[in-house]
Amino acid sequence: MLQEIAPHVYHNEFQNPKPRETDLVTVFDGRGALLDGGRYPTVTRMRKLGVSDEDLVYLFSIDDTAFFLLWEVTDAVRGGLEMDRVEACRTMEGPYMALAGATALHLYRWYRANQFCGCCGTPNQRDEKERAMRCPVCNAIVYPTIAPAIVVAIRDGDRIVLTKYADRATPRYALIAGFIEIGETMEDTVHREAMEEVGLKIKNLRYHGNQPWGFSGTLMLGFWADLDGDDTITLDRQELKEGVWVRREDVPETPNPLDLTHTMMELFRKGLDPKD
Numbered sequence: 001m002l003q004e005i006a007p008h009v010y011h012n013e014f015q016n017p018k019p020r021e022t023d024l025v026t027v028f029d030g031r032g033a034l035l036d037g038g039r040y041p042t043v044t045r046m047r048k049l050g051v052s053d054e055d056l057v058y059l060f061s062i063d064d065t066a067f068f069l070l071w072e073v074t075d076a077v078r079g080g081l082e083m084d085r086v087e088a089c090r091t092m093e094g095p096y097m098a099l100a101g102a103t104a105l106h107l108y109r110w111y112r113a114n115q116f117c118g119c120c121g122t123p124n125q126r127d128e129k130e131r132a133m134r135c136p137v138c139n140a141i142v143y144p145t146i147a148p149a150i151v152v153a154i155r156d157g158d159r160i161v162l163t164k165y166a167d168r169a170t171p172r173y174a175l176i177a178g179f180i181e182i183g184e185t186m187e188d189t190v191h192r193e194a195m196e197e198v199g200l201k202i203k204n205l206r207y208h209g210n211q212p213w214g215f216s217g218t219l220m221l222g223f224w225a226d227l228d229g230d231d232t233i234t235l236d237r238q239e240l241k242e243g244v245w246v247r248r249e250d251v252p253e254t255p256n257p258l259d260l261t262h263t264m265m266e267l268f269r270k271g272l273d274p275k276d
């Protein structure tokens with residue numbers, strides 16, 4: 001999965017190191033990432049494009065490589081790098097580039113959405129002691145925002161519910177998923193989403209594991225569940241275009257999945273889901 005990068009180590013402690021020549025820089029512009037030959041540009045490359053070290057915000061390190069975010073994207077940077085989809089990091093060479101890209105994207109979107117104080121409208125400042133944006137006038141503070149969401153594999157013996165989203169051009173089969181609402185427990189969300197999306201009652205909830213998924217700013221929490229009663233699927237057609245019971249041997253294979261959903265689908269397909 002995305003976060004499984006051993007023996008490499010992700011370091012998230014807040015610090016303010018000076019950029020070194022071989023450190024890497026993530027550059028986002030609208031919906032795209034700006035890359036250098038399909039890779040994150042180095043600090044040396046950015047300096048050649050006229051970027052000063054003061055414009056580089058430290059994000060995190062993997063092993064001893066620091067990753068920075070370019071704060072202001074200039075025309076010289078746009079002209080010197082090539083635009084790619086933000087998801088390009090998923091197929092980038094290197095076992096941890098996908099985690100780096102997703103996490104940098106999550107932080108970029110958070111910084112961008114919090115440039116101004118939500119209480120009084122004053123431009124926010126980056127806090128120097130912790131990862132936070134602080135208003136210099138009213139002192140309101142915003143910490144990195146993570147939206148928890150659940151994914152649930154609903155089983156009935158050797159069958160599982162698979163769905164396809166309505167709003168994707170070429171959707172893959174996925175599991176039931178949804179954001180946790182304010183005031184809910186994780187378990188409340190699992191039951192609610194199962195009922196809302198496919199009209200099924202479930203029981204025997206079992207926590208599987210979790211995954212940071214920066215592409216959507218979420219922390220995904222995975223659950224196994226069993227059908228409780230009637231197996232008739234009633235689809236939420238606004239959100240889904242398909243919802244079906246699929247036999248274990250017919251679950252489509254996903255080699256080396258990065259995401260929790262397809263990791264759980266693979267476990268079910270191979271008969272490795274928990275049985276009691």
Ligand SMILES: [Zn+2]
Pocket residue numbers: 117118119120121122135136137138139140
């Ligand atoms: Zn303020």
